[in-house]
Amino acid sequence: MVRNFLNRLVGRKDLSIDAVNAFVEGKASPDEIQLVENLMRDNTSLERDLYTQKALRSLLGRIEKIESSRSFSVTPEMVAAAEAHDSLLSRVTELFATQRRLALAPAVIGVIATVGVALLTIGDVTGIVDQSSSIPGDSFSTAAILESAADGSVSSTGLAGAASNPANADSSADMIITEKGSSAAAATAAPAANSAPAAALAPKLNSDNDSVEVASVIEFPNAELVGPSGGSDESEPPSIMMKAPAIDLSSDADDLGSIAGSLDDGSPIQQTQSGSTTPSDSSEADTDSGILSGDDMSSIAPKDELPYAQNTTFEPVSSNNGISLPLWQLQASLAALAISAIGAWAGLRRSRGE
Amino acid sequence: MASFDEQRLIQLTRDGDYDAFNRLVVEYQDAVFAVVLRMVRNRSAAEDITQDTFISAFRKISSYRGAIFRAWLLRIAKNASLDYLRKIARRSETSIDEDIVYFSETVKDESQDPEADALNAELARLIEHCMDGLSDDHRFAMVMIDIEGYQYDETADSIDVSIGTVKSRLNRARARMRDCVQQDRELLPDSMRLYDKEN
Numbered sequence: 001m002v003r004n005f006l007n008r009l010v011g012r013k014d015l016s017i018d019a020v021n022a023f024v025e026g027k028a029s030p031d032e033i034q035l036v037e038n039l040m041r042d043n044t045s046l047e048r049d050l051y052t053q054k055a056l057r058s059l060l061g062r063i064e065k066i067e068s069s070r071s072f073s074v075t076p077e078m079v080a081a082a083e084a085h086d087s088l089l090s091r092v093t094e095l096f097a098t099q100r101r102l103a104l105a106p107a108v109i110g111v112i113a114t115v116g117v118a119l120l121t122i123g124d125v126t127g128i129v130d131q132s133s134s135i136p137g138d139s140f141s142t143a144a145i146l147e148s149a150a151d152g153s154v155s156s157t158g159l160a161g162a163a164s165n166p167a168n169a170d171s172s173a174d175m176i177i178t179e180k181g182s183s184a185a186a187a188t189a190a191p192a193a194n195s196a197p198a199a200a201l202a203p204k205l206n207s208d209n210d211s212v213e214v215a216s217v218i219e220f221p222n223a224e225l226v227g228p229s230g231g232s233d234e235s236e237p238p239s240i241m242m243k244a245p246a247i248d249l250s251s252d253a254d255d256l257g258s259i260a261g262s263l264d265d266g267s268p269i270q271q272t273q274s275g276s277t278t279p280s281d282s283s284e285a286d287t288d289s290g291i292l293s294g295d296d297m298s299s300i301a302p303k304d305e306l307p308y309a310q311n312t313t314f315e316p317v318s319s320n321n322g323i324s325l326p327l328w329q330l331q332a333s334l335a336a337l338a339i340s341a342i343g344a345w346a347g348l349r350r351s352r353g354e
Numbered sequence: 355m356a357s358f359d360e361q362r363l364i365q366l367t368r369d370g371d372y373d374a375f376n377r378l379v380v381e382y383q384d385a386v387f388a389v390v391l392r393m394v395r396n397r398s399a400a401e402d403i404t405q406d407t408f409i410s411a412f413r414k415i416s417s418y419r420g421a422i423f424r425a426w427l428l429r430i431a432k433n434a435s436l437d438y439l440r441k442i443a444r445r446s447e448t449s450i451d452e453d454i455v456y457f458s459e460t461v462k463d464e465s466q467d468p469e470a471d472a473l474n475a476e477l478a479r480l481i482e483h484c485m486d487g488l489s490d491d492h493r494f495a496m497v498m499i500d501i502e503g504y505q506y507d508e509t510a511d512s513i514d515v516s517i518g519t520v521k522s523r524l525n526r527a528r529a530r531m532r533d534c535v536q537q538d539r540e541l542l543p544d545s546m547r548l549y550d551k552e553n
């Protein structure tokens with residue numbers, strides 16, 4: 001294929017480069033001469049090209065030879081001076097000079113790190129690997145970005161921005177169930193929402209075994225902010241992000257006002273596995289006390305008395321079945337490792353004179 | 355016998371013998387300097403690069419694996435030349451060095467004819483101009499084989515590529531040179547203009 005491309009480049013058809021070079025240099029074998037002559041019969045421009053190249057080579061051969069004007073003998077002082085100016089990279093190179101295979105080590109590390117980044121990214125996109133969120137705001141993942149980009153919604157890290165951004169305020173409502181460490185995300189979202197024409201509702205739900213916090217951000221003008229009450233538990237269930245599509249907030253203003261009042265009284269929000277949410281009444285609050293465990297998720301039912309809740313469905317972005325890893329930290333670390341290893345390998349090659 | 359001596363001198367150099375290495379330097383300094391000068395076209399820079407090449411070769415003699423020694427030296431020289439050209443390319447974006455006196459090729463001619471001398475000087479400038487238009491890889495292949503007369507295997511060792519790659523590069527370099535020199539046909543020898551007239 002490459003040969004064909006080269007032949008096309010110089011306007012020849014199926015002509016061996018070896019034969020052409022040998023012909024131009026006057027070293028062609030009888031077979032090569034025969035091959036070239038056959039082609040020249042078919043293509044008169046080829047004959048001109050080859051004889052021009054022959055003359056050009058003859059001309060280049062007439063160029064004066066160059067002789068060095070001085071001696072380049074090496075003295076111990078020169079070598080000592082060169083070693084004194086040696087860079088750190090050159091010293092590292094010397095370590096690898098005795099064993100050539102060792103010089104490949106950075107390249108191998110770079111390849112492995114690159115493959116690692118690729119696998120993590122693929123796993124993230126396909127949902128096999130989940131971002132484990134141990135610190136506030138570290139639930140960033142490629143999947144979340146893709147999800148947000150596709151839906152125009154925001155992820156948990158974008159709560160504050162979404163709440164304070166009027167452009168996002170009327171696009172959708174997000175409900176986010178995070179683990180313990182992510183309570184700060186909801187907490188930061190709430191004040192931001194308060195300053196914007198929107199309300200952030202983030203009631204705390206506790207249980208004996210599993211504890212999650214629900215931060216429900218509902219963008220709505222003139223709504224009252226009810227922030228999270230914080231909270232802590234021993235268990236740390238994997239984070240779940242649920243997203244609700246846009247709702248007609250103007251028609252549900254009264255209902256939302258009542259929700260805010262209910263939550264002010266400490267009423268929890270109930271959720272369903274299918275993704276509906278609604279504030280519960282005071283009796284349910286007594287029963288569940290805002291507890292939302294993994295098992296409880298399946299028993300939560302939508303409430304008909306809140307019309308907006310019927311339209312509010314949630315899609316889990318990540319699954320509990322995935323492998324939980326500090327994903328973006330790993331990706332960033334491996335990418336940095338790959339870049340530095342490949343750079344080191346290239347530097348080694350250059351300083352070794354390869 | 356020369357090959358045996360060379361290997362012995364290399365072995366002595368590995369033991370730290372400067373005299374043995376300097377005998378190798380005397381043997382190959384013209385070859386290294388010529389290639390470097392034709393690559394960088396700056397005589398003082400070529401001298402520095404050539405000196406650095408031999409210093410570097412002495413220090414790295416332990417990594418020499420027994421191939422053609424001259425090719426190994428030329429590989430070091432070629433990499434140093436390319437480093438220099440890259441540095442110059444970066445620097446020329448911000449400053450212009452007017453002090454540099456560029457090397458000029460000369461074309462041999464025994465005719466003793468002043469008119470022929472002038473024509474050859476023009477021809478040499480045309481060749482330089484066309485070689486400047488080649489990529490570094492193509493130029494190196496052409497310098498090594500068509501000007502310095504090295505064999506394909508030694509050139510391949512110098513560039514650390516296969517012989518086939520050298521042939522391909524040389525083929526493309528010749529085709530581009532041919533196209534370039536044809537732009538100034540009046541300077542070309544009769545042997546090259548003959549085919550133009552026919553067409």
